[in-house]
Amino acid sequence: AVGTGLNAHPELSQKVSEELTQLIGTKFVSSPNKFHALTSHDAINFTHGAMKGLAANLMKIANDIRWLASGPRCGLGELIIPENEPGSSIMPGKVNPTQ
Known part of the structure; x- marks a missing residue:
């Protein structure tokens, strides 16, 4: 199946590692x-965690900015947030912070 090198030469894994390096x-x-x-x-689980x-913290920061910048009414x-582009004609006061 995957292979542990059980039936291979004892130095095979070391030589393959050196060649790959x-x-x-x-x-x-x-x-x-x-x-x-x-x-x-373990390494994959640690990295994923x-x-x-990080994603949860960034989402919280983004939501906080969205709520704190909400308005004007x-x-x-x-x-x-500076208005870089005009908002919508349907939603007066809307800000599009794109830059």
């Missing part, structure tokens, strides 16, 4: 425990 330019190393490396997803946390209006 030379070809690609990024340091490759062979895992000391191939079975654990095949079943473990960090990205999910029934919004909070605590932030003033």
